Amino acid sequence: MSPAATAETTKSTAETAKTIDAQTLTTLLAESPNLTVIDVRNPAEFESAHIAGAHNIPLPLLSAHTVELTARLQDGVVLMCQSGVRAKQAQERLAAAGLQGGQVLTDSAADVEKAGGSVVRGRQVWDMERQVRFAAGSLVGLGLLAGRIASPKFRVLAGGISGGLVFSALSNTCAMGKALAYLPWNQGASEPSWEEIQAKLDR
Structure with missing residues (x-):
């Protein structure tokens, strides 16, 4: 060897x-x-x-x-x-x-x-990983639906989330997770x- x-x-x-x-x-x-x-x-x-x-x-x-x-x-x-x-x-x-x-x-x-x-x-x-999956999936679906019903410009939202997830994987960080941590239901216990x-x- x-x-x-x-x-x-x-x-x-x-x-x-x-x-x-x-x-x-x-x-x-x-x-x-x-x-x-x-x-x-x-x-x-x-x-x-x-x-x-x-x-x-x-x-x-x-x-x-x-x-x-x-x-x-x-x-x-x-x-x-x-x-x-x-x-x-x-x-x-x-x-x-x-x-x-x-x-x-x-x-x-x-x-x-x-x-x-x-x-x-x-x-x-919900654990943070589950919240991130739910939020990302919801935003992508919303962007595609709005792009079909209202304006194609809304598809940019789906593309942005997709790019964010790729960057998250490459950098091993999660900006969405950090943002979700500030929501009320994630503030139930004091740090x-x-x-x-x-x-x-x-x-």
């Missing part, structure tokens, strides 16, 4: 090792009570359903305090969201700041519950302050 191929295999193995599924996490939580689970969803999503004992540190807040957070974390950190996308972004930020051994949960809180883990449930709200998070992590 060539050096390049060996390096690629090593890189692939390292990336695979950074992910964890619901069943494995449930087992680890039972065996390692000191395991730190950080949920990077917004407060309303977290309130809807979260793993018992998890810390809610929304991705924007984590991004603003990456260095300080990394200094407080030890090995044995699992980052989660709904599908693993935001959690992976958080893990990359923390790894760049020096965190070793951070893992990304590729499943949701509901999957952990199905695997036998303890989940706390509150006021229900934790950095001071509150520090206090909880230091316990």
Whole structure:
């Protein structure tokens, strides 16, 4: 095997090792009570359903305090969201700041519950990924319908949403998700302050 191929295999193995599924996490939580689970969803999503004992540190807040957070974390950190996308972004930020051994949960809180883990449930709200899919699909459909009934110019809306989704995939960001986070139903729970998070992590 060539050096390049060996390096690629090593890189692939390292990336695979950074992910964890619901069943494995449930087992680890039972065996390692000191395991730190950080949920990077917004407060309303977290309130809807979260793993018992998890810390809610929304991705924007984590991004603003990456260095300080990394200094407080030890090995044995699992980052989660709904599908693993935001959690992976958080893990990359923390790894760049020096965190070793951070893992990304590729499943949701509901999957952990199905695997036998303890989940706390509150006021229900759609997860952000689902809201984005609904909003994007609705806007594309509206643009095409208005373009047929009212004016062809409305088709620009559908094209704009399509281009936005492509950019979102290429850049691994989601402007629509950030915008939706400000809507009333996503503001049901107050966002934790950095001071509150520090206090909880230091316990």
